[in-house]
Structure formats: structure tokens, C-alpha cells
Amino acid sequence: MDYSRLFVHDPSFAHLNAGTRTRVPLRVLDFIERERREGERNPTRAMFVGYDKIWKVQKDLAAYLGVDPHDLFLRGNVTAAFNDFLFALPELGEGELVATGWEYGGIVGVARQWAKVRGMDFRLAPLAVRPEWTSAELAAAVAASLGPRTRVLLLSHVATATGALLPITEIALEAQKRGVITVVDGAHAVGALPFRIDALEGVDFYGGNFHKWFLGPEGTGFGWVAPRWKEKLLWKFGGWAHERPPPFYQGFGEGVAETCRRFFPGTIDRIPFLGLGEVLAFWEEHGHQRLRARQRALLDLVAAEVEALGWERLSPREASLLGPLVSFRRPAAWQGEATVLATRLYQEAKVQLALPVVQDIPLVRFSPGVYAGEEEIREAIRRLQHWRP
Numbered sequence: 001m002d003y004s005r006l007f008v009h010d011p012s013f014a015h016l017n018a019g020t021r022t023r024v025p026l027r028v029l030d031f032i033e034r035e036r037r038e039g040e041r042n043p044t045r046a047m048f049v050g051y052d053k054i055w056k057v058q059k060d061l062a063a064y065l066g067v068d069p070h071d072l073f074l075r076g077n078v079t080a081a082f083n084d085f086l087f088a089l090p091e092l093g094e095g096e097l098v099a100t101g102w103e104y105g106g107i108v109g110v111a112r113q114w115a116k117v118r119g120m121d122f123r124l125a126p127l128a129v130r131p132e133w134t135s136a137e138l139a140a141a142v143a144a145s146l147g148p149r150t151r152v153l154l155l156s157h158v159a160t161a162t163g164a165l166l167p168i169t170e171i172a173l174e175a176q177k178r179g180v181i182t183v184v185d186g187a188h189a190v191g192a193l194p195f196r197i198d199a200l201e202g203v204d205f206y207g208g209n210f211h212k213w214f215l216g217p218e219g220t221g222f223g224w225v226a227p228r229w230k231e232k233l234l235w236k237f238g239g240w241a242h243e244r245p246p247p248f249y250q251g252f253g254e255g256v257a258e259t260c261r262r263f264f265p266g267t268i269d270r271i272p273f274l275g276l277g278e279v280l281a282f283w284e285e286h287g288h289q290r291l292r293a294r295q296r297a298l299l300d301l302v303a304a305e306v307e308a309l310g311w312e313r314l315s316p317r318e319a320s321l322l323g324p325l326v327s328f329r330r331p332a333a334w335q336g337e338a339t340v341l342a343t344r345l346y347q348e349a350k351v352q353l354a355l356p357v358v359q360d361i362p363l364v365r366f367s368p369g370v371y372a373g374e375e376e377i378r379e380a381i382r383r384l385q386h387w388r389p
Contacts, residue, residue, distance in 0.1 A: 001290070001294065002373055003286070003291075003294065003370050003371050004371045004372070004373055006025050006026055006027070006282075006371070007023045007024070007025060007026060007369075007371040008023055008024075008026065008029070009371065011376075012350060013346060013350040013351065013352060014350065014351045014352065014372070014376050014377065014379070014380035015352045015368075015369065015371075015372065016302065016351060016352060016353055016366050016367060016368045016372065016377070016380060017352045017353055017354050017365075017367055018212060018213065018324070018367045018368065018369030018370075019160070019188060019212060019213075019324065019325050019354060019365065019367030020212075020354055020367075021211055021212070021218060022211060022212055022213065022214075022215050022216075022369050023215075023369055023371050024215060024216065024217055024275075024279075025215055025278075025279065025282045027278060027281075027282060028215070028216075028217065028275050028278045028279055028282065031274075031275055031278040032217065032271050032272070032274075032275045032278075035271050035274055035275075036271050039271070047267065047270075048248055048250060049250065050270040050274070051248070051249045051250050051251060051252040052250050052251035052252060053270070053274055054074070054252060054270055054273050054274065055069075055251055055252040055253060055254075056277070057273055057274060057276050057277045058072060058074060060277060060280055061210075061222070061276060061280070064280060065190070065196065065197050065222075065224070066195075066196025066197055066198045066199065067196075067197050067198050067224055068227070069259075070253070070254075070256055070258070070259045071224055071225055071226070071227055072222055072223070072224050073222065073223050073224075073225070073259075073262035073263065074220070074221070074222050074263075074264070074273055075207075075221045075222060075223060075264075076219045076220070076221060077209055077211075077219065077220075077221040078107070078185060078186070078187045078207040078208055078209050078221045078222075078223075079106045079107060079110060079221075080221065081207040081208075081221055081222060081223030082107055082110045082111075082183070082185070082205075082207050082223070083110050084223065084235065084236070084237070084262075085183065085205045085207070085223055085225065085233070086110060086111070086114040086152075086183070087114060087117075087236045088233035088234050088235045088236060089152075089181070089233065089234075090232060090233075090234060091118070092118070092120070092151045092152070092181075093151070094119075094120065094149070095120055095121070095149045095150065095151035096115070096120055096121035096122065096123050096147070096149045096150055096151065096152075097111050097114065097115045097120060097121070097122050097123070097150075097151065097152040097153075097154060098123050098124075098125050098145055098146060098147075098150050098152070098153050098154070099111055099122070099123070099124055099125070099153075099154040099155070100124075100125055100126075100127050100142060100145070100154070100155050100156070100166075101124050101125060101126035101127050101358070101359045102127055102129075102155075102156060102159040102160070102161060102162070102164070102358060102359075103124075103154060103155070103156060103160075103185065104156070104160040104185060104187065107154065107185050108124070108154075111152075111154050120151065121149070125142070125145030126359055127141055127142070127359075129161075129162060129314050129358055129359060129361050130314065131313055131314060131315060131316050131317045132316075132317075133164065133316055133321065134318070134321075135165075135167045135170075135320075135321060136167075138164075138166055138167055138171075138321075139166075139167045139170040139171050139174070142155060142166070142171045143171060143174045143175075146174075146175060146178055146180055150178070150180050151179075151180065151181065152180065152181045152182075152183060153171075153175050153180050153181070153182050153183070154183050154185070155168070155171065155182070155183075155184060155185070156184070156185045156186075156187070156188070157184055157185065157186040157188070157189040157193075157206075157323075158186070158187075158188035158189050158192065158193070158323035158324070158325070159188075159323075159358075160185075160187065160188060160325075160356065161325075161327060161356040161357075161358035161363055161365065162314055162315045162316070162325065162326075162327045162358065162363070162365075163188070163315050163316070163322050163323040163324060163325030163326055163327065163365075163367075164315060164316050164321060164322065164323070165193075165316075165320070165321050165322065165323050168184055168200050168203060169199070169200050169201045169202060169203075171202075172184075172200065172201065172202030172203045172204075173201055173202040174202075175202065176202040181204045181205075182202060182203050182204050182205075183203075183204060183205040183206075183207075184200070184203050184205065184206045184207070185207060185208075186206050186207060186208035187207070187208055187209045187212060187221075188212060188213065188323055188324060188325065189208060189213075189323065190208040190209065190210060190212070190213060190214045191210075191212065191213030191214030191215060191283075192212075192213035192292070192295065192323055192324040193292075193323065194288070194289075194292065197224055203226065204225075204226050204228075204229065205223065205224065205225055205226070205229075206223070206224045207221070207222065207223045207224070208221060208222055209221045210222070210276055210279070213295070213324055214276075214279060215279055215282065215283075215369075215370075216272075216275065216276050216279045217272035217275045217276070217279075218272065219269070219272050220272050220273055220275075220276055225262075230258060231258060235261055235262065237265045238265060239264075239265030239266055240265075241257075241260040241261050241263060241265075242261065242265075244257055244260075245257060245260040249263075291370055294370050295324055295368075295369075295370050296319075296324075298368040298370070298372050298374070298377065299322075299324060299325075299326055299366075299367075299368060301374060301377055301378075302326060302366045302368055302377055302381070303315075303326045303366075305377065305378060305381040306326075306328055306364075306366065306381060306384075307328075309381070309384075309385050311328040311329065311331065311364075312328055312329040313326070313327075313328050314327050314328060314329055314361070314363065315327050315328075324367060325365055325366070325367045326365070326366050326367075327356070327363040327364065327365045327366070328363065328364050328366075329361065329362070329363060329364075330355065330362040330363055330364050331364075333388055333389065334355075334362075334364075334389055335389065336389055338355040338356070338357065338362070341355055341389060342354065342355050344389055345384075345387065348387065349380075349383045349384055349387040350380070350383060351380045351383060351384060353365065353366065354367065
């Protein structure tokens with residue numbers, strides 16, 4: 001099925017970078033506009049009744065993710081969620097935080113700063129960028145990176161640069177045996193993979209974004225904390241709910257102090273989060289399995305078209321080890337700073353792409369959204385074949 005009619009569509013270029021930010025379904029955009037205009041009639045009341053509305057959405061999202069809503073907390077993005085969780089951890093003594101070499105730069109920045117503030121070491125553990133990995137090999141490689149001083153392990157569910165899936169449970173259980181806290185960046189998993197967070201045994205924290213594969217509005221993300229951490233975290237922000245839930249929360253968190261304490265500490269734009277309820281309705285209407293199948297078919301088409309150009313694929317070939325992204329080594333002729341190159345690609349070749357660098361390897365990353373079309377993709381690849389910076 002062609003889903004492009006359900007989204008804003010601009011036929012003048014090919015948007016093949018849903019991995020950075022997705023397009024949002026039109027019905028969600030319409031809902032947001034209606035909700036914003038309705039709220040402007042009485043902004044004061046809209047703010048206060050918004051707490052109860054957000055809690056309903058949080059419960060629905062928790063059911064989708066397979067977790068207790070009291071273990072979830074909403075944030076503007078996964079980076080904010082990681083900041084709040086890591087800096088809420090109690091003192092761990094001397095040691096190190098280890099991150100795989102595949103991690104997203106913003107999250108690595110959070111980890112480095114946390115380690116610096118805590119007086120701990122930060123270490124990147126490289127992983128080869130190649131398509132032949134097996135799940136068992138990945139689990140063994142990450143486990144081998146843990147040392148006697150490792151206190152925290154940071155890894156991605158889906159690698160942002162190549163789309164590789166990491167065997168989270170196997171790794172987390174091994175880390176747990178060694179007394180290591182496992183924190184997982186799930187920015188590219190939510191919406192793209194059929195999984196439940198509660199099935200990822202051994203994980204202590206899981207953070208994700210809704211504004212990528214879930215098709216949610218910009219500025220919507222979350223963090224999940226394993227129940228064993230209840231009452232153990234020392235949240236570093238204060239506000240109305242710092243000591244006890246205020247009466248005007250009107251239903252948020254059902255009055256549970258820890259749940260309310262994790263909520264945003266001040267006034268927020270609640271509308272994007274309310275829009276997530278409409279996103280869930282979109283998934284239910286069109287079918288989770290059908291939408292993901294369409295997404296995978298488009299990704300497979302991109303991969304086949306680009307490989308036909310003779311480009312070197314660096315993402316896993318095994319379907320069970322590949323998420324919603326596929327990457328290739330950047331052509332030798334494509335020299336220059338990534339942001340400048342991406343801008344020129346959009347302006348000159350009419351293709352929006354991401355050009356990440358992982359472990360000093362420059363890549364071209366393709367991540368078509370479910371709203372892309374087959375001919376749009378084929379034409380985009382033809383233009384890339386002849387484009388030279």
C-alpha cells in the first residue's frame with residue numbers, strides 16, 4: 001500500500017532520512033492543531049486538565065511498550081532521558097563507564113560528562129563495522145569489553161549508523177552477573193521493531209524517541225527504569241513534585257510520589273505528547289505488522305538499488321540482525337564535511353540523507369519512512385549515481 005497520501009508529501013525531493021526525524025501522519029498534525037486552538041480558548045484550564053490527559057497517554061504508551069506506566073517517564077528526547085537517569089544514579093565508587101564504538105554522539109557526550117562529574121573513567125569499546133556479524137558474535141564481543149572496573153555499560157538496541165541489532169538480553173544478563181548496570185539507547189527501535197521492553201531481561205534503563213520510527217511529533221521521547229530501581233534514584237531536578245505530588249496534578253501518576261517526581265519539573269508544551277495518543281490510533285487503524293512490513297520492503301528496495309551501484313554495504317545482511325537503517329561506505333568522491341555534503345545532496349540531487357561517521361568510517365545512511373514510494377526511491381538512487389560534489 002502507498003501510505004504517502006496520509007502524510008505531508010513534497011514530490012520535489014526524496015526524504016530518505018526518517019532515522020533523524022520522521023514525517024508525522026496528517027491526522028496527528030490535524031489533532032495537534034485542533035488541540036492547540038481549543039486550549040487557547042482557556043489556556044489556564046487547558047494547562048491544568050492537561051496533566052490528566054498526559055497520564056492517559058502515558059498509560060497507553062506503556063501498554064504499547066509492555067511496561068508499567070509508573071516505570072516510564074516522558075521527556076523531549078532520549079538524550080534528556082539519559083541525562084536524568086544517569087545523574088540520578090547513586091554513587092557507584094571508582095570505576096568506568098563502557099560504551100560500544102557504535103553509539104550515537106549525543107549519548108556518548110552524556111556518558112562522558114557523567115563519568116567526568118562522578119570522577120570515573122569513560123571508555124569506548126570498538127566494534128568492527130562489517131555486514132557478517134552474528135548475534136552470538138556481537139554478544140561475545142560486547143561482553144569481552146567489560147572489565148573488573150566496569151560499573152555501567154551503554155549500548156544501542158539498534159545502532160544509529162548501520163542499523164545493526166544488538167542482542168540486548170544476552171548482553172544485559174551477562175553484565176548483570178558482573179554487577180554492571182546496563183543502559184540501552186532505543187532511539188531507533190520504538191516503532192521499527194516488534195518488541196516489549198519488559199522482555200529485555202537484565203536491562204536497568206531503556207530510553208527511546210517517538211519522533212523517528214513511531215511516527216510521533218518532534219520533541220517526544222521517554223525513559224524507562226527497571227522496577228528494582230524504585231526509590232533508589234536521586235533525581236537531580238526539583239519542582240512542585242520534588243517532595244510530594246501537588247493537588248493540581250489532577251490524576252497524573254495516580255498520586256504515586258515516585259511517578260510524579262519523575263515528571264517534567266515545570267510547565268511544558270503538552271500538545272506533542274497528547275498527539276502520541278493519536279499516533280497510537282494511526283498504528284491501530286493501519287496495523288502494526290502491515291506498517292512494519294511496508295517499512296522493511298522499502299528498506300530492502302533501497303539496499304538492492306544501492307548495492308547495484310557497486311557501493312560497499314557495511315550493515316548486516318541477515319534480516320534478523322538489521323533494523324530500519326542500511327548504510328554503505330561513503331564514495332571516495334564524496335569529500336567534505338558531512339553537514340555540508342548533506343545540504344548539497346538535498347539541494348543538488350534532491351535527496352535527503354544522513355552521512356554519519358562511525359569509528360572514523362564515513363557512511364551514507366538510508367532510512368526511508370513508510371511514506372516513501374518505490375519509484376521515488378529508484379529515481380533518488382539514479383540521481384545519486386551521477387551526483388558528484
